[in-house]
Amino acid sequence: MMVLSNIRNTIHNNGIHISEDRILFYHNYEINFVHNSPQNIAHYEILALILYDFLNLFKEINSKTKNK
Numbered sequence: 001m002m003v004l005s006n007i008r009n010t011i012h013n014n015g016i017h018i019s020e021d022r023i024l025f026y027h028n029y030e031i032n033f034v035h036n037s038p039q040n041i042a043h044y045e046i047l048a049l050i051l052y053d054f055l056n057l058f059k060e061i062n063s064k065t066k067n068k
Contacts, residue, residue: 003031004050 003026024034027049031041 003046
């Protein structure tokens with residue numbers, strides 16, 4: 001969720017506005033978010049991985065709520 005949140009913020013704000021630079025590791029990617037710089041990592045492979053992970057999370061949540 002942190003990766004998606006930072007991607008969204010950089011697209012919305014035309015650059016991420018954070019107090020310090022961040023490096024996030026997601027699957028086999030090292031993702032750098034640099035203060036006041038536009039992101040360049042929202043390519044299809046990472047977005048597809050995020051979507052896949054969200055779908056799996058929703059499936060897991062849904063299966064747990066049905067068992068209650």
